[in-house]
Amino acid sequence: MKVGVIFTKFMFLTWFDSNSWLLEIGGKRILIDPWLVGSLIFSNLDWLFKGSRSQNRPIPDNIDLILLSQGLEDHTHPPTLKLLDHNIKVVASPNAAKVVQQLGYTQVTTLAHGETFTLNNQVEIKAFPGSPIGPTLVENSYLLKELESDLTVYYEPHGYHSPEVKQAAPIDLVITPFIDMTLPLLGPIIKGQNSALEVVKSLQPQVIIPTAAGGDVTFEGLLMKFIQTKGSAEEFRSLLEKNNLATRVLEPKPGDRFELPLEKRALAI
Known part of the structure; x- marks a missing residue:
């Protein structure tokens, strides 16, 4: 007779604003797309x-890996990167690898x-197609x-x-945008609500x-006069409820390290 067994596995995350994360998984500290200073x-x-932000974020200690999804400045x-130890291992997209x-x-x-x-031998990282940058990349x-x-985590910063x-x-944790950002004539920069719903x-x-x-973070410049934004975490929660989806929405505070318990299911006889 097979019996469902549920146990809980923990991980820690810290969000540093924008797309910058510290993910603590498998006993390793992985810094993702860091923008911490300047x-x-x-x-x-x-x-x-x-x-711009009101103050720089502290540089985390004991980083085991830097993970870079894109070569543009908001990810690389x-x-x-000039301040971080250049001997830290880096895993990057081909475009980001050139920068580092x-x-x-x-x-x-x-x-x-x-x-x-x-x-x-503790954390496996697999690359999938992500955000298009221009017509070919x-x-x-x-x-x-x-x-x-x-335990699995999926990260795609532009939706x-x-x-x-x-x-x-099934994936345990997804990190992706909820908010749509669009430039008229050029289309979406970031795909939020509907894209996040489909991935759930x-x-x-x-x-x-x-x-x-x-x-x-505050943003300024000519481009901000044209960017259109839509959506919020609360609207996305409502969207999940309307679609009878049980996925939980969490909103971290910048700079706060938080513990995330996730259930893993196994089968035992």
């Missing part, structure tokens, strides 16, 4: 777009779509798995979810957490 400016064009932020290699990082692994990297999203427990990720369902339906996560918006 302003966020694309191609030195501060008149076009500039992100040069002022932050130019900065002098010594242990850089480039992951193309479908490729995997294993950190100390598609950056990375990531599936992280704690090998001892099979572009590849159908290939469905093969990994396909991946069946226990918990979903927003990224890419909110926090202690």
Whole structure:
């Protein structure tokens, strides 16, 4: 006779605003898309777009891995990366890998779509297609798995979810935007509500957490006059309820380390 056994596995997360996360999983500390110091400016064009916060975030200690999803400055932020230890292992999209290699990082692994990297036999990271950047470049999203427990985390910071990720369902935690950001004529920069709803339906996560918006950040510049935003975490909760989806929505506070318990189900005889 097979009996369902439920046990709880814990992980820790810290959100540093925007798309910057510290994920503690499998006994490892993984820093994702870090922007911790200075302003966020694309191609030195501060008149076009500039992100600022009231104070810098502290540089986390004992980082085992830096994980970079895209090569643009809001994911591969040069002022932050210059301050971090260049001997820390880096896993990056091909575009992001070029940036950190130019900065002098010594242990850089480039992951193309479908490729995997294993950190100390404890955490497996698999790259999937993520956000399109221009007409030809598609950056990375990531599936992280704690090998001892099979605890899984899926991260896609712009809401572009590849159908290939469905093969990994069900996922324990999804980190992706809830808010839509659109430029007239050019289309969506970030796909939020509907994209997040579809990924909940396909991946069946226990918990979903927003990224890419909110926090202690102010944005200015010419581009902000044209960007249109829509959606909120509360609206997304309502959307889940209307679709009879049990996934929990959590909203972390910037800088706060929090513990996330997740149930794992196994079968025993």
